[in-house]
Amino acid sequence: DTGVSQDPRHKITKRGQNVTFRCDPISEHNRLYWYRQTLGQGPEFLTYFQNEAQLEKSRLLSDRFSAERPKGSFSTLEIQRTEQGDSAMYLCASSLGKDVGEAFFGQGTRLTVV
Amino acid sequence: GIQVEQSPPDLILQEGANSTLRCNFSDSVNNLQWFHQNPWGQLINLFYIPSGTKQNGRLSATTVATERYSLLYISSSQTTDSGVYFCAVRPLYSGGGADGLTFGKGTHLIIQP
Numbered sequence: 550d551t552g553v554s555q556d557p558r559h560k561i562t563k564r565g566q567n568v569t570f571r572c573d574p575i576s577e578h579n580r581l582y583w584y585r586q587t588l589g590q591g592p593e594f595l596t597y598f599q600n601e602a603q604l605e606k607s608r609l610l611s612d613r614f615s616a617e618r619p620k621g622s623f624s625t626l627e628i629q630r631t632e633q634g635d636s637a638m639y640l641c642a643s644s645l646g647k648d649v650g651e652a653f654f655g656q657g658t659r660l661t662v663v
Numbered sequence: 664g665i666q667v668e669q670s671p672p673d674l675i676l677q678e679g680a681n682s683t684l685r686c687n688f689s690d691s692v693n694n695l696q697w698f699h700q701n702p703w704g705q706l707i708n709l710f711y712i713p714s715g716t717k718q719n720g721r722l723s724a725t726t727v728a729t730e731r732y733s734l735l736y737i738s739s740s741q742t743t744d745s746g747v748y749f750c751a752v753r754p755l756y757s758g759g760g761a762d763g764l765t766f767g768k769g770t771h772l773i774i775q776p
Binding site for chain 2: 582584586589590591592593594595597604605607638640642650651652653654655656657659
């Protein structure tokens with residue numbers, strides 16, 4: 550399977566714990582995006598990488614959130630000191646090209662904070 | 664930022680019926696995609712259509728960029744077409760760096776047998 554891969558698929562954590570999610574984009578794609586989706590809503594943009602550079606962060610990305618893409622390949626999204634409001638589906642997408650390209654999404658990581 | 668409105672929010676049809684889903688957006692765009700979200704949450708790409716018309720089997724889409732809307736047509740609906748359909752856009756003039764897609768709230772489609 551050469552699509553976007555995310556791990557884990559599900560994560561249940563206690564409030565206050567740290568969690569880390571991984572995203573492996575389509576291999577030749579240079580752009581990688583993180584989104585968050587809550588129940589009944591469309592996905593909301595969090596942050597974006599072009600190769601290893603993080604070029605944009607949404608206001609939704611509080612200082613408890615950090616994302617990395619150290620070698621321009623896979624990316625990690627860490628949430629520190631999780632809160633119940635962080636419960637959501639976290640989606641990763643990738644696209645190819647310098648400018649605009651079709652984005653392809655992974656299956657998502659569903660986070661539940663108890 | 665750019666606004667995306669999808670209509671109708673909910674749609675219930677009998678198998679075999681045709682449907683039209685609409686997406687209005689508030690500014691010029693250089694990317695527009697239609698997705699189907701399956702019951703497990705994955706977004707399945709349907710069309711990449713910043714302008715023009717495309718067809719794929721029973722599905723087709725048209726984007727009229729100058730009038731800032733897009734339509735998704737589903738013909739001869741099947742129960743497997745059920746789910747949430749999202750329209751997502753990227754503004755042409757990103758200004759403060761709005762590179763990510765902005766999604767509408769989706770249309771929840773239920774196809775009854």
